[in-house]
Amino acid sequence: MTALRPETAGRVRFAKRVRRPWRLAAEASAVVVALVVAFPLYWMVLSAFKPAGEVRSANPVPWTLDPSWDAFRRVFEQQDFGRYFLNSVLVAGTVVTASALIAFLAATAVARFRFRLRTTLLILLLVAQMVPVEALTIPMFFLMRDFGALNSLLSLILPHLAFSLPFAIWMLRGFVKAVPEALEEQARIDGASRARFLWQILFPLVFPGLVATSVFSFISAWNDFLFAKSFIISATENSTLPMALLVFFDTETPDWGGVMAASTVMTVPVLVFFVLVHRRLVSGLGGAVKD
Structure with missing residues (x-):
């Protein structure tokens, strides 16, 4: 040397x-x-x-010498807490699964096929991401009312699916484009059909991108309060977990300990989900930046 x-x-x-x-x-x-x-x-x-x-102390301190489980006990003793939790799991799971499947197929279409207005479609996907959700809440309320979907979990699934798809399609498009077209041609020469190439070759290659988009879809659907408050009016049995926070609010003496305990319980599934997929999430975001 x-x-x-x-x-x-x-x-x-x-x-x-x-x-x-x-x-x-x-x-x-x-x-x-x-x-x-x-x-x-x-x-x-x-x-x-x-x-x-x-x-409730007027002089809060960032520690406690007398920890208590009373707030968590009040949360789990709520009669409908388990139902709220299951509804949140159902809504978030459906949104994640449906958005991943639809976004994968749509991203493959816009990345591999040539058709009219393809560029216009991609621009519209970006424009859809720029529209504030709050501005569309009232129009969606009347839309759900006309469909007869108010007070049902469908009124929560459809809006979250609609708002998660533009971001997912745009992100997955980069992953699909990164797969060489020569690989598809080689698979076709070897006798693989387009469907087999799609699910057995392309799908595993873009799976990290699917994980990355699924994390954002899951967090958005799991933590949603706006749609749950707007579209679930009288059928409390179809409410989701964020609505459980309202149980602890009182105009005179709100139970802030119960609110914080319920918020902590809501955060745990998100952390667990993130820990399970964080490796693929990092590689997925890295692939998106590289593209």
Whole structure:
């Protein structure tokens, strides 16, 4: 191995000393941002374990010496809590499955096939992402009313499916385009049909992208409160888990401990889902950025 000249080695050491402060500053900034982002989550969990007196205290402190499970007990003792949880699982699971399947087929179509107005369709997908959800809530309410879907889980599944598809299609399109067309031609030469290539070759290759889009669809459907409040008016048996928070709100003395405990319980499935798919999520987002 050739040794560096003294002047070259000196310049390398100088460059490392110059870069080191910037690297330390970047790492310190990352830690600060992480702490700022994690503090609300910490405060939510802390408030869930605090006794009622400490939660209502005029001088809150970021710790407790007397943790209590009373708030969680009040949450799980709610009569309809289990039903709310199952409804949330059903809505989120249906949205994730349906959006992944439809987005995969649609992304394959816009990436592989040539047809009229394809560019217009892609632009419309981007425009759909720019429209605020709040601006469409009232029109969707009348639409669901005309369809007779109010007070049903269908009124929650359809809007979330509609809002998750544009992002999923646009993202998966990049994954499909990254698969060489020569691979499809080779599969056709080997006797594979288009359907077999689609599900046995293309689907596994774009699966990381499906996971990435599914995470966003799941979080959106699981944490939704706007649609659940707007479209589920009288049939409380079809309410989802975010509606359970309203049980602990009172105009005079809201049960903030119960609210924080219910919010903590709502967060656990999201964390579990993220932990299960985080490896494929990272590779999926990396593939999207690379494209």
